[in-house]
Amino acid sequence: MKNNILVIGDAMLDSHVMGHTDRISPEAPVPVVSDVEKICKLGGAANVAAQVSVYADNTVMMYKITSGDPLEHNEMCKLLKEKNIYFLPMSLPRSSKTMIPVKERVWVGKQQICRIDRENTDRPTLKESAQWIEDIKTTIKEYGITKVIFSDYDKGTLTDGIIESIARYCNSRQIITVLDPKRPTFSGIKFLSAVKCNEKELQSTGLNNIDELSSSMAGVRIIQTRGNKSTKVSLSSMLGLQSSVVDVTESDVVDTCGCGDIHIAILTLMFDGTNILSAVRCANSAASLSAKHLGCYTLSKEEIESCIQSHTS
Secondary structure: OOOEEEEEEOEEEEEEEEEEOOOEOOOOOOEOOEEEEEEEEEEEHHHHHHHHHHHOOEEEEEEEEOOOEOHHHHHHHHHHHHOOOEEEEEEOOOOOOEOOOEEEEEEEOOEEEEEEEEOOOOOOOHHHHHHHHHHHHHHHHHOOOOEEEEEOOOOOOOOHHHHHHHHHHHHOOOOEEEEEOOOHHHHHOOOOOEEEEEHHHHHHOOOOOHHHHHHHOOOOEEEEEOOOOOEEEEOOHHHOOOOEEEOOOOOOOOOOOOHHHHHHHHHHHHOOOOOHHHHHHHHHHHHHHHOOOOOOOOOOHHHHHHHHHHOOO
């Protein structure tokens, strides 16, 4: 089966302002940063797509834009083109300071001293949602999509209705769908193949454990990541399998930024509809590798293959 993957979600631009300081401002007890260098990277759903594109046959991304300053969006589009990712923005006629969410981190040496966020979290109306759903279905057909990742950062691209409508459509066509949620209402969504959530996201649903969450979502496979602790996996009782715990490879953690994106990307790349535990092991190893690097880090094809081989040999 070809890995033609569609990533739908909140595409962002991660901006890193790097500098150094040798004095404190006379205006306030804060460092004066000089010799500034600005580095832009793909973030959010765009970071997921970047990692997917390393190993997939084709990668497509759909995301929300508003009618704001196009500067950061143009920068993101340039980065997407460099990675051969097809991108299809879905427009909302709302005004904002920027067309896409931007997270700007200010660093002094290896110390992050602040983060500046610019975003618009407006969601589509019912009419706009209906049009987006049809546009997404058309994209799935035109690009021969075999897997869909919903990368939800709660910035306005996705709603429960959009996710369930597309999951239902894909389910009837044997297309794998995987959700990485942020909003607490995701526990009612049906027809997904798998859901990856962390401890905070599970707690937000008001449910006690991943078996309860799986039951609430009609038996979907639930993967609960727990940082550098083991990953819990709940498998539908309809599969005749029990819940499992998958160990995490210990590593020296430098920065966890983007590790969740790497995990969902590798999980989906490796998941063929049945081998969820093997896919989780590869994803755990990939996230551990990513955590050794500063900022959002994209694994190379060789690093991905190393993760695969370590769990198949």
